[in-house]
Amino acid sequence: MLIETIQFKGHRCFKKNWAGFSELRKLNIIIGRNNSGKSHLLDLVARMCERQLHQENWQLYCSGVLDENTLKTVFAHNSHGGGLPGDHWIDHGKHLRATHVSWIITSENTIGEVTFKDPFAIKIGLPENSQTPGFVNARIEILRRGLIKATTPISGKLFRRLSSERDIQPEAASIQLALTSGGRGATNIIRRYITTADPEFPRDVIQKDLLHALNEVFGCDGQFTEVIVRHHDDKPPYGIANDTWEIFLGQEKKGPIALSRCGSGLKTVILVLLHLLVLHKIEKKAAGDYV
Numbered sequence: 001m002l003i004e005t006i007q008f009k010g011h012r013c014f015k016k017n018w019a020g021f022s023e024l025r026k027l028n029i030i031i032g033r034n035n036s037g038k039s040h041l042l043d044l045v046a047r048m049c050e051r052q053l054h055q056e057n058w059q060l061y062c063s064g065v066l067d068e069n070t071l072k073t074v075f076a077h078n079s080h081g082g083g084l085p086g087d088h089w090i091d092h093g094k095h096l097r098a099t100h101v102s103w104i105i106t107s108e109n110t111i112g113e114v115t116f117k118d119p120f121a122i123k124i125g126l127p128e129n130s131q132t133p134g135f136v137n138a139r140i141e142i143l144r145r146g147l148i149k150a151t152t153p154i155s156g157k158l159f160r161r162l163s164s165e166r167d168i169q170p171e172a173a174s175i176q177l178a179l180t181s182g183g184r185g186a187t188n189i190i191r192r193y194i195t196t197a198d199p200e201f202p203r204d205v206i207q208k209d210l211l212h213a214l215n216e217v218f219g220c221d222g223q224f225t226e227v228i229v230r231h232h233d234d235k236p237p238y239g240i241a242n243d244t245w246e247i248f249l250g251q252e253k254k255g256p257i258a259l260s261r262c263g264s265g266l267k268t269v270i271l272v273l274l275h276l277l278v279l280h281k282i283e284k285k286a287a288g289d290y291v
Contacts, residue, residue, distance in 0.1 A: 001064055001065075001066060001067050001069075001070035001146065001147075001149075001150045001151070002064055002150070002151060002152065002153055003062045003063070003064050003150050003151065003152045004023060004024075004063055004064045004065070005020075005021065005022050005023065005061070005062065005063040005064070005102075006020050006021055006024075006044070006048070006053075006060060006061070006062050006152060007019060007020030007021070007060065007061045008020055008044050008058050008059065008060045008061070009058070009059055010057040010058045010059050010107065011040060011043060011044075011055070011057070011058055012037065012040045012043075013035075013036070013037040013040055014037060014040065014041075018061055019037065019041060020041070020044060020061070021044075024152065024153050024154065030042075039164065042161055045154070045159065045291060046159045046161070048152040048154050048155060049154050049155065049156070049157045049158065049159035049291055050159070051151065051155045051156060053105060054105065054107075054109035055107075056107060057107055058105075058107055059104060059105065059106060059107055059112075060104065060105040061102065061103075061104055062102065062103055062104075062105065062147075062150065063100065063101065063102040063103070064100075064101065064150060065098060065099065065100050065101075066096050066097060066098065066099045066100075066101055066143075066146075067097070067098075068094075068097055070146045070149070070150070071089075071093040071094070071096055071097060071146065072089060072093060073145075073146055073149075074093070074142050074143065074145045074146040075088040075089050075092050075093025075094075075096075075142060076088055076089060076093075077089040077090065082138055082141075082142060083134060083135070083137075083138030083141075084135060084138045084139065084142075085135070088142070091125060092125065092139055092142075095124040095125040096121065096122070096124070096139075096143070099116060099117075099118070099121045099122075100116065100117035100118070100121075101114060101115070101116055101117070101143075101147070102114070102115045102116075102117070103115070103144075103147050105148075109148075110144075110148075111144040111147050111148055114140050114143065114144065114147070122136050122139055122140065123136060154291050157289060157290060157291045158283075158285065158289055158290045158291070159290075159291050160181070160275055160279070160290055160291070161181055162181055162182075162183075162268070162271055162272070162275075163180075163181040163182040163183075165182055166181070166182050166183045166264075166267070166268060166271060167182065167183050167264070167267060168183050168186045168187060168247065168259055168267045168270060168271065169183070169184070169187065169260070170187060170232060170236075170240050170241070170244040170245060170246040170260065171184075171185070171187040171188045171191075171244055171245060172188075172241075172243060172244050172245070173188065173191060173192075173245060174188055175192070177189050177192060177282050178282075179271075179274060179275070179279055179282075183267070183271050186247075186270065186271060186274055187229070187245055187246065187247055187259075188245070189274060189278060189282065190206050190210075190227065190229060190247055190274075191229045191245045191247075193205050193206045193278070194206055194207065194227070194228065194229050195229065205277070205278060205281065206227050206278075207226065207227055209277055210227065210270075210273050210274070210277055210278065211224060211226070211227050213273050213276075213277060214227075214269065214270065214273060217269050217273075218269075222251065223251070223252070224249045224250060224251055225250040225251060225252055226249070226250035226256070227247065227248075227249060227250075228247075228248050228250065228256060229245045229246065229247055229248065230245065230246055230248055230256070230258075231243075231244075231245055232244050232245070232246060237258070237260070239260075240260065246258055246259060246260060247259040247270075249262070249266075275290070
């Protein structure tokens with residue numbers, strides 16, 4: 001069963017109020033003032049990817065639609081008892097298919113309050129007598145065992161995030177390729193793809209794919225003609241260590257411009273594109289494996 005809506009509270013600036021996602025799409029944009037909690041909201045995204053929704057002091061509000069596979073795991077065919085009359089699947093579970101349900105995950109990682117969009121849905125198939133409330137409670141108690149296993153559309157994905165203190169700096173050459181949240185490793189990745197003779201790292205990934213995407217982002221604000229790297233091996237610019245490589249971007253009538261002389265916005269776009277277009281190639285994963 002997939003969780004469609006997820007919100008949390010008890011975390012940093014969301015101590016008392018629910019915050020989260022009414023739905024998760026392939027592209028989600030978070031907009032807010034400084035210090036409004038945008039970065040803390042990403043902690044919830046990380047937990048969803050890690051399949052570890054439980055966190056001390058957190059409460060979560062979730063909702064979704066009950067599916068047959070989930071229901072059959074807890075309302076098994078030919079199972080009886082548990083405070084319910086008849087066969088668990090035939091007389092109970094199958095009546096709950098396609099029912100919209102909401103529930104709370106407590107800070108103790110248990111299922112708390114369970115509610116239904118249609119309050120009569122939980123009673124479908126039950127006899128109308130004095131035992132009905134007891135049967136309803138028994139159904140909910142069994143259902144809790146299935147809700148605790150519910151996942152999100154991004155469960156199991158690899159989560160990557162950029163730090164607010166991000167930058168792209170000149171770097172020494174290394175065959176070890178990795179990219180940190182702060183941007184360390186970006187120059188070395190681009191250098192390796194451009195300069196190596198190893199066919200595993202084709203230069204077109206940078207000089208065509210990344211360059212094309214960069215120009216798509218900036219549009220009429222500025223078009224780049226090339227992405228190259230240069231080696232600081234003699235009298236490097238002030239503040240840059242000797243024997244390092246630096247990224248340069250070519251523009252018509254301007255020539256190659258050192259990335260160290262460019263603004264943080266351009267560097268951020270390059271880091272995003274490295275995550276989208278290159279990182280999965282380095283780590284030998286599918287692009288869709290990442291959030």
